[in-house]
Amino acid sequence: MKQATNTILMVRPVNFRMNEQTAVNNYFQENLEMMNNEINSKAQNEFDAFASKLREKGVNVVVVEDTLNPDTPDSIFPNNWVSFHENGNVGIYPMFAENRRNERRDDILETLEEKGFLIENIVDYTSAEAEELYLEGTGSIILDREHKKAYCALSARADEELFIEFCEDFEYTPVVFTANQTVNGERLPIYHTNVMMCIADAFAVICLDTIDDKKEKKNVVEHLKQDGKEIIAITEAQMHQFAGNMLQVEGMGGQAYLVMSTSAFNSLTPEQRKAIEKHCPIIHSSLETIETCGGGSARCMMAEVFLPKK
Structure with a gap:
């Protein structure tokens, strides 16, 4: 099983802005002093430039346009x-913010089927929303697809029991921990695992400083080492520049790339860049508006498609 895929699903925004419903526990979001339509048009420009950089390297980017109604x-x-998984399974996840639940669209799955991808089975966890339990996809879960391990930092958006259920359904070994960030002098849970760690084929970029519990930290490191991953540690300050929010993808001729935002790239030291580039080249694109208002970056924008072809 490969860790990286050549096909990425991306949704082009039509009404992007700071989401007041997610800001309650996403401490990466900030308010920009500009009109929403200006924010949206900047976000669209960043999106288009990013998608075209990926395509230039031979990544198959499937872009779906968002709709104005409902408001997402x-x-x-x-x-x-x-x-999306290699055996044809699709996971559909329960979301913390009510207005994010409207993002789930059957027509997006149909678009992939029209493009020749095979969907065998849909595993739907959304009924957990009725109990106020959430697990936000590969934001909450970092998959080592090759070694069938799933890493999850518990938070309001990542429920432990649901995560274990996912691991049983998709046959992954769970690695559970808590990751915190300092907010106004307090240590509070990081909203998504994918802002503090990224797993690639031969290495992992991770902010170990966020795992306050020594045993948990040791366990995560042992799992990564056991699977032969070189650990590239980032600081909490670098994490705030989205240096943990990266994804390895496959371009032309099977060439692997590590994708990140320009702010993430600029935050890395020459040594860290060298450590990454020893394994694969870097693609970076400016996502400033999206990062500031959305509190998410390059990795969050890409849903990896591992589905088999018909």
């Missing part, structure tokens, strides 16, 4: 509501 300010982050 965070639709640009599809990896939170859906995941």
Whole structure:
């Protein structure tokens, strides 16, 4: 099983802005002093430039346009509501913010089927929303697809029991921990695992400083080492520049790339860049508006498609 895929699903925003419903526990979001239509048009420009950079390298980017109704300010982050797997399974996930639940669209799955991808089975966890339990896709879950391990930092958006259920359904070994960030002098849970760690084929980029519990930290490190991953540690300050929010993808001729935002790239030290580039080249694109208002970055914008072809 490969860790990276050549096909990425992306949703182009039509009404992107800061989502007031997610800001309650996403401490990466900030208010920009500009009109929403200006924010949206900047976000669209960043989106288009990013998608075209991926395509230039031979990544198959499937772009779906968002719709104006219902109102979905965070639709640009599809990896939170859906995941696509090599056996034809699709995971559909329960979302913390009510207005994010409208992002789940059957027509997006139909678009992939029209493009020749095979969907065998839909595993739907959304009924957990009735109990106020959430698990936000590959935002909450970081998959080592090759070694069948799933990493999850527990938070209001990542329920432990649901995560274990996912691991049983998809046959992954769970690695559970808590990751915190300092907010106004307090240590509070990081909203998504994918802002503090990224797993690639031969390495992992991770903010170990966020795992306050020594045993949990040791366990995560042991799992990564056991699977032969080189650990590239980032600081909490770098994490706030979205240096943990990266994804390895496959371009032309099977060439792997690590994808990140320009702010993430700029936050890395020359040594860290070298450590990454020893394994694969980097693609970075400016996502400033999307990061500031959305509190998510490059990784969040890409839903990996591992589905088999018909």
